């Protein structure tokens with residue numbers, strides 16, 4: 118007889134048990150809740166961005182109307198930078214809970230503005246928000262253990278084991294088909310709300326398929342671990358409680374111990390400056406500049422901007438905007454080594470975390486899900502670079518106007534750079550067509 | 551004597567260094583009803599389970615239809631039906647569903663009519679057939695399991711205390727059933743401590759005491775085994 122008839126026999130058998138239905142109903146509810154809260158968080162973030170953008174457009178008009186020179190225009194104009202949640206972010210909020218996803222910035226020294234909201238160095242936190250990724254990486258193993266630990270032991274304690282074993286044509290295919298049916302039903306209970314959520318969020322098909330595969334792979338891992346142990350020779354004399362405690366120890370080991378220890382080890386191995394340190398260095402440089410001879414600032418500034426050589430003479434000995442922005446620039450230059458070290462440390466930590474994750478399937482699952490949802494550390498760093506890039510374009514816009522003493526015009530000002538992301542530009546483009 | 555279906559040859563079994571079966575030897579022929587009689591803890595169930603491969607012999611040989619229990623157990627299991635000592639089937643299924651499930655597990659094809667017929671043969675009251683097994687009495691469970699064993703259509707039956715929990719009428723019907731099966735060529739190995747029952751239906755009785763065969767009683771032609779003699783031997787062994 119075929120494998121299929123084994124499965125259909127066991128499915129019919131298992132689903133006559135009411136408590137199983139109740140269990141799967143609970144899992145569906147948990148998954149639906151995780152997906153729902155993920156979607157509302159993503160919507161909330163998106164709405165926050167939209168709201169701030171709208172508010173900014175209004176503020177911008179008011180502010181610009183009052184300006185008489187480019188220096189103060191640059192000073193008073195805020196620009197919202199943001200990293201929008203991807204269509205898959207609802208399933209795995211990942212590092213978006215740790216790294217900021219929006220900054221309002223001005224043309225002042227940048228590094229301090231980036232790390233303002235980040236004064237405490239983000240640690241590689243593991244247990245996070247109750248989202249779909251949490252459900253699938255942390256709780257899924259527990260569900261599998263709950264379903265499979267007494268696969269055989271329950272038959273022994275009920276006194277049916279001998280009859281089952283003597284009757285079954287193939288004992289192993291009996292346990293296997295029961296385990297497969299239980300696991301597949303678990304997968305369905307977890308994935309149906311997820312797929313509905315993905316459709317609601319209009320997530321890309323390929324990403325959805327990829328996430329489903331990751332979930333199934335993680336499930337398969339725990340099914341195999343449980344099944345191998347549950348049907349092992351060693352476990353034959355053990356009660357279901359003993360078997361459950363062994364499996365739970367494995368879960369604790371890879372879900373709690375490995376991440377905690379790897380976190381400790383990683384932080385020992387890789388040390389970098391904190392966000393606060395970078396902010397302080399930059400702020401001190403800027404504050405000190407007020408009391409330093411202007412020459413000192415110009416020397417430092419010209420090192421990176423030689424094109425303004427010969428345009429640094431100041432009309433007033435006390436204040437001029439181009440000098441003000443020059444020492445802001447120098448503040449960033451002074452903090453730049455630290456910022457690079459910070460970034461390098463984060464990359465190194467992330468790489469090491471990736472290697473440690475190979476020891477912990479739950480950790481690995483969570484990382485892969487975050488990567489698919491572009492909510493990983495990588496994505497956070499890309500966003501930081503986008504901010505720097507945008508800030509650079511602001512400077513490139515304003516410096517010529519200030520150093521060349523251009524005539525102030527509101528028309529020119531309206532052409533100042535606007536922060537946008539590729540996704541947003543693309544969406545706009547599609548809407549316009 | 552006809553071809554031997556069951557053979558135990560110097561069979562020894564021990565649990566945790568404690569000898570439970572000690573060099574047990576006997577054989578059962580095709581179509582024979584063999585009863586293993588003995589007090590509690592004598593090793594009866596252990597002997598039976600050795601033939602089913604759920605207990606491994608420490609030394610000696612056990613064979614079923616020429617197949618060795620240590621190396622060919624899967625083939626053996628396809629040829630035997632087993633009635634366990636204490637019957638527990640699935641409480642969340644009805645009697646009929648339980649039978650269907652176990653038959654599917656054994657990959658035996660059976661029609662609903664076959665199942666109904668078997669349930670009638672063991673005299674399980676009809677209004678219980680489609681009730682959840684968790685509502686069954688001990689005797690009803692026993693009858694269901696006997697029906698299941700019959701439906702396996704196996705050449706060898708292993709019955710561990712088959713009449714425990716049955717009312718006198720049911721015992722009579724059961725005995726008749728076993729006698730019929732034996733005439734059709736089914737080999738029956740049963741374990742019991744019911745001296746009278748054993749004498750009534752068995753062709754041969756082996757008396758087991760502390761893991762050793764201490765007596766063998768055989769039916770003489772059409773006359774049943776002498777209950778008095780067996781009882782005397784049994785009591786002598788099991789007196790405190």
Ligand SMILES: Nc1ncnc2c1ncn2[C@@H]1O[C@H](COP(=O)(O)OP(=O)(O)OP(=O)(O)O)[C@@H](O)[C@H]1O
Nearest residue numbers: 565566570588589590591592593594595596597743
């Ligand atoms: N799995 C086991 N592990 C350890 N000891 C066992 C095991 N099964 C049986 N025994 C021991 O073997 C001895 C024989 O047990 P067995 O079940 O064969 O007795 P029995 O003759 O069937 O008794 P009863 O009439 O009470 O059913 C007993 O002392 C019992 O404690």
Ligand SMILES: [Mg+2]
Nearest residue numbers: 594595596635
């Ligand atoms: Mg017994």
